[in-house]
Amino acid sequence: MSAQGDCEFLVKKARELVNQDPWAAKAWLITARTLYPTDFNIQYEMYTIERNAERTASAGRLLYDMFLNFPDQPVVWHEISVITSALRTDCQDKQTQFLRGLFETLPGRIQCEMLLKATEQCFNTLEKAEMLLLLLRRFPETVVKHGVKxxxxxxxxxxxxNQExxxxxxxxxxxxDVLPLIVNNHDVRLHSNLLYKYLNKAAEFYISYVTKSPAAEAQHPGTQDASDLKSPCKRSSQKYIIDGLTEKSSQIVDPWERLFEMLSIVGIRCDWQPDKGARSFADILHRMKDLSRYLSSFDNENHVKYKNQVVYSTMLVFFKNAVQYVNSIQPSLVHGSSTSSQASLVLLEDLSNVFDDVDIDRNKHIHKKRKLAESREKTMSSDDEEVSGKGRNRQVLVNKVDLPNSSEVLESFKLARESWELLHSQETLEKEFSRICVAWKTDTWLWLRLFLTDMIIYQGQYKKAITSLHHxxxxxxxQQQVSSPGSLEQHRALIQMASCHFAMGEYRLACEKVLDVICYMVPPAQESTKTQDDMPKMKTKFRKGSDLKLLPCTNKAVMPYCLQLMLACFKLRAFTDSRDDLALGHVIVLLQHDWPKGENLFLxxxxxxxxxGNFQYENFFNYVTNIDMLEEMxxxxxxxxxxxxxxxxxxQGMLIKTSSPPLGLLQQEFIPVLQASIQTADRHHTVTRGITKGVKEDFRLAMERQVSRCGENLMVVLQRFCLNEKIILLQGLV
Incomplete structure (x- = not known):
């Protein structure tokens, strides 16, 4: 019998005995190995028996021998691949733990050599990188040689x-994974330019990661499964290439904390000025403002060093706070946004004083139905006077119900604005920041454009804001970054354009944008009308002098704002010295909303x-359903x-003469006033009674019909007014 035949016989005999008498099988293989020490099959069979029996130490010794004596055998590298996969995975099953234990029995030198040679066996870039990363983590001394490479x-x-x-x-x-190992190892010598390059790459990655919108992720349905990311041995070369990281196991914990930690490490290695215990973003920004004042006094080397400190530190403070602001006002744009049902918010000019500017003599025209309580004549408090002075910063109002963490959000808005201003305060800072933004293609970042637009609006640069809104x-x-078709989020730019045009005094354009938005709205449900006595007393601090407000992007909030903006557009025209009955009629129609807040303006x-002495407005009976207004007229x-x-x-042919439904108590009180009106008109027109009788009768019928309409949904009526009279409304503002 040949030697090969003898080996096969001994191996076969051991296999037959392994289940019945494993010790006998082992004896057969020891004998075979003694006789034929260079035969691979005998040693592999011994390794298989020990591995299946989960005897860690003996299996490790056999693997060690095979690795040294048979390095070219494919099955050896298969075993090593299985073991290294177990080392890289987070799985904690029994088999994986055994393989890790087996690897730990190997001498450190052999572990290092095995991982290096295993890396050489990889032809896929990612698989090779993950294998080498395993080596760097287990043997930090190898970072110097292999880390940067x-x-x-x-x-x-x-x-x-060509990753997009x-x-x-x-x-x-x-x-x-790799960068923290490099920068934290002080034995690795890195030039400052290389450190800035790596910080730049890290910042771009983390910022893009936290702002990657769900809609953008949905555009890449071929994203790789998370388990494949963790186990390269299961992947084909085609499956390595992915565009997004959306799986739970690929989520990054505390990305901002990681980024600012990287900023701190780079700062130490580049010999930046120490932070002196500065921990908050406001502290960092304050220190960068101080440092920027002295940039021009440094020599070339220090100028470059401290310029980079100001740019990168301020830039990260800017992006962090801008992201937090956008995440709060429009969560749908940001990857890490809350899953709550909070509506997005839109920054607009504050119109809370639209009902003000009333200067009339009440003694000229008093009617018992509209006497105002003494308490309401003193609504202006000392609080208002405190904020009405010149030179104050613009206020941003927001309801706590709409934005529970409003203080933090407005602070983020403030810090982001100040960071932006610092980055553009000097040519050298602006040039470096612009270079980074161009490389990152920030002009395609929808969330950033939204923030910049709000910042420009806050600064009062309305023409620039309108250009930004078109962008x-x-x-x-x-980018198809919109909500459902016709939603207000989709038309938020129109709402802000209207607000900007109004702030510039371009009332026709403002009204045009408002009317475009109203077309897409669903009028909110009718709310019970509150009398003035039932209205809750509200402190008016910051109310009169406030300039901006964050408003929920909902029909319930935006439609009243649109009506207020239209009222503000027509108010000045209606109350000028020249006569404009059409504008005055529009004002009366619009004042019905939020009644009785507009009662003074109606007076x-x-x-x-x-x-x-006279008034003409033929749309009065089409859209005025307020019982107090009807009574006054x-x-x-x-x-x-x-x-x-x-x-x-x-x-008159359009009048609908239908029987009226039962009247409410308030409507019944109005009937005597209407009758008195008709009777008075009859007494003073006896000469032309026959000619004017029809007109008086039509007026009475129209008034009775209006009384029956007082229960209609006012928002539906006002929306119909805006849509039906669009042409007249716009012509009135030419």
């Missing part, structure tokens, strides 16, 4: 693969009608009311 190979692979986003598997492995809308459309309108026709000539009737 590994990092550069990952960045080169990213470039060669910095959030990819190559960059993640470099930033999250925002175009960017939103190109001013009534006063102007009395001064004119009817009272104006009486002797006591001044016998005012009112032309409120539309085309």
């Amino acid at each position: 590994l990092g550069e190979s990952l960045l080169d692979a990213e470039n060669m693969d 986003s910095p959030v990819n598997c190559f960059r993640k492995l470099f930033v999250c 925002l809308a175009a960017l939103q459309g190109s 001013k309108a009534v006063d102007k009608v009395c001064q004119q 009817a009272y104006l026709r009486t002797q006591d009311g001044g016998k005012i000539h009112l032309e409120l009737l539309p085309n």
